Amino acid sequence: MTSPSQKPPDDTGRKSRSASSPARTHKPRGAGAARDDGEGLAARRLAFTVIGEVLRSRRPLDDAFPQALAAMKADIPQRDAALARAICIVAFRRMGTIRAALAARMTGKSAKGQLRDLLTVIAAQILFLDVPDHAAVATGVALARSHPDLKHYARLVNALGRRIARERESILAEAGPLDDLPEWLHARWLSRWGEAECIAMAGVLRREAPLDLTLRDDQDGPARALWAERLDARILPTGSLRLADRRAVETLPGYDDGAWLVQDAAAAIPARLLAVGPGERVADLCAAPGGKTVQLAARGADVLAVDRSQKRLTRVAENLARLRLTARLRAADVLALEDDLRFDAILLDAPCSATGTLRRNPDVAWTKTPEDIAKLADLQRRLIDKAVGLLAPGGRLVYCTCSLEPEEGEAQARYLLERHGDMQRIAITPDELAASGALADLAGLIDAQGDFRALPHRGGSGLVEGLDGFFAARFRKLPAANDPA
Ligand SMILES: C[S@@+](CC[C@H](N)C(=O)[O-])C[C@H]1O[C@@H](n2cnc3c(N)ncnc32)[C@H](O)[C@@H]1O
Numbered sequence: 001m002t003s004p005s006q007k008p009p010d011d012t013g014r015k016s017r018s019a020s021s022p023a024r025t026h027k028p029r030g031a032g033a034a035r036d037d038g039e040g041l042a043a044r045r046l047a048f049t050v051i052g053e054v055l056r057s058r059r060p061l062d063d064a065f066p067q068a069l070a071a072m073k074a075d076i077p078q079r080d081a082a083l084a085r086a087i088c089i090v091a092f093r094r095m096g097t098i099r100a101a102l103a104a105r106m107t108g109k110s111a112k113g114q115l116r117d118l119l120t121v122i123a124a125q126i127l128f129l130d131v132p133d134h135a136a137v138a139t140g141v142a143l144a145r146s147h148p149d150l151k152h153y154a155r156l157v158n159a160l161g162r163r164i165a166r167e168r169e170s171i172l173a174e175a176g177p178l179d180d181l182p183e184w185l186h187a188r189w190l191s192r193w194g195e196a197e198c199i200a201m202a203g204v205l206r207r208e209a210p211l212d213l214t215l216r217d218d219q220d221g222p223a224r225a226l227w228a229e230r231l232d233a234r235i236l237p238t239g240s241l242r243l244a245d246r247r248a249v250e251t252l253p254g255y256d257d258g259a260w261l262v263q264d265a266a267a268a269i270p271a272r273l274l275a276v277g278p279g280e281r282v283a284d285l286c287a288a289p290g291g292k293t294v295q296l297a298a299r300g301a302d303v304l305a306v307d308r309s310q311k312r313l314t315r316v317a318e319n320l321a322r323l324r325l326t327a328r329l330r331a332a333d334v335l336a337l338e339d340d341l342r343f344d345a346i347l348l349d350a351p352c353s354a355t356g357t358l359r360r361n362p363d364v365a366w367t368k369t370p371e372d373i374a375k376l377a378d379l380q381r382r383l384i385d386k387a388v389g390l391l392a393p394g395g396r397l398v399y400c401t402c403s404l405e406p407e408e409g410e411a412q413a414r415y416l417l418e419r420h421g422d423m424q425r426i427a428i429t430p431d432e433l434a435a436s437g438a439l440a441d442l443a444g445l446i447d448a449q450g451d452f453r454a455l456p457h458r459g460g461s462g463l464v465e466g467l468d469g470f471f472a473a474r475f476r477k478l479p480a481a482n483d484p485a
Helices: 041-057 061-071 078-093 095-104 113-128 133-145 151-166 168-174 183-193 195-205 221-231 269-274 291-298 310-322 370-390 410-419 439-445
Strands: 212-215 233-235 241-243 260-262 281-285 302-307 328-331 343-349 391-401 423-425 452-454 470-477
Touching: 041 061, 041 078, 041 113, 041 133, 061 078, 078 095, 078 113, 095 113, 095 151, 095 168, 113 133, 113 151, 113 168, 133 151, 151 168, 183 195, 212 221, 221 233, 221 241, 260 291, 269 291, 269 343, 269 391, 269 452, 269 470, 281 291, 281 370, 291 302, 291 310, 291 343, 302 310, 310 328, 343 370, 370 391, 370 410, 391 410, 410 423, 410 470, 439 452
Parallel strands: 281 302, 281 343, 302 328, 343 391
Antiparallel strands: 212 241, 212 260, 233 241, 391 470, 423 470, 452 470
């Protein structure tokens, strides 16, 4: 699905319109740019509906959007669906800036609920998408008029939309990278990382993520160079391929042959750390959609992939089939697995707040709460206990999450070691992260304990466009007393 182009950010991540930029009334239109004649209303209605649904039910955008789209599929052309999705993504990515701009321009009133959702849809287009201002405002006013609870606000919507368009430059000039974090996350990250680190991190997290691929044969250097050329991709220091631009993955060379899978450069690391070999009994716990299952199966291991979601497990099956790999799949709660199962190696990619993936899932910042993190941390501890119990003596365990929160990473590694006296940490070394060379650069991704801690803005010059936030720690169960190993 193509998406409307975003207005290009300058070096600070802010939008600017230079003297040589086209005048607003002659803005070039991107692939899915709005028609300015009253058409395109369905796109705005879809975006308005989904934003409201995500905020109020706290459902992930990735669930809410396809469901709302399916409900109106017959009525909405594909390019409008692409525009609606682009509006949703950028609305969540830049929600702090949008809300501050609206609040500052509503003296004596505040926009809440559906009115705020509608104004957010309008402001997202004006400030961040390649959509004519008058189309954004006109469709917003039409939406207000057609809505029983918003029709009285049509004039306000019109006036505010026009004002946002008039004052775009100053709104964007005033917006700093931290403004797009909700208060709870802002406070948390400031106290954890300090201001400079936090600004750098938030700056990367509000950009669109590049498209990274992991090769099916992850270790084959010559094949990597070949695929990099065929795909017009860059080889990252970690061995992932990073595409020069975002393209529809199904159209790329190697898709049908299963030569690679889409996977962020940071997410490619944990399965590699387990270093599984042919025939080893391996459990991939919490496996769907199966990025790591594929990596483990590609090394010839006998993989059991477990996920409690049958629906998401079908995506594991699809990924394995496309890459011509096999694994045993099981729809089950990991906590309910039989206690007498034993594995030589276990990957536990635990459910988490996913704050490391804000580039792809910007809604996470606005739907998760500190209470969610506490609940998830509790579940992670129970999953850790279960996984340790399923590990054969001498076996390896990698625990990982795509979270930036220490409760879901560093604290869980400490918990595991304190709770399970028969487990010891196996420190990760920079050469394990690197495809070739660049070791000094990648050392910044390993903390003092020897755990993998990817921060979105770290990783040195080779990863300058950023990577997902991730945590991974590796452990070994002590061999049984009579085991010579
Ligand atoms: C972070 S995702 C896993 C991503 C996956 N490992 C990959 O690389 O593609 C977390 C997964 O955990 C699953 N999950 C959550 N709680 C679970 C439980 N108690 N038992 C099994 N699966 C669970 C969710 O359905 C979800 O698919």
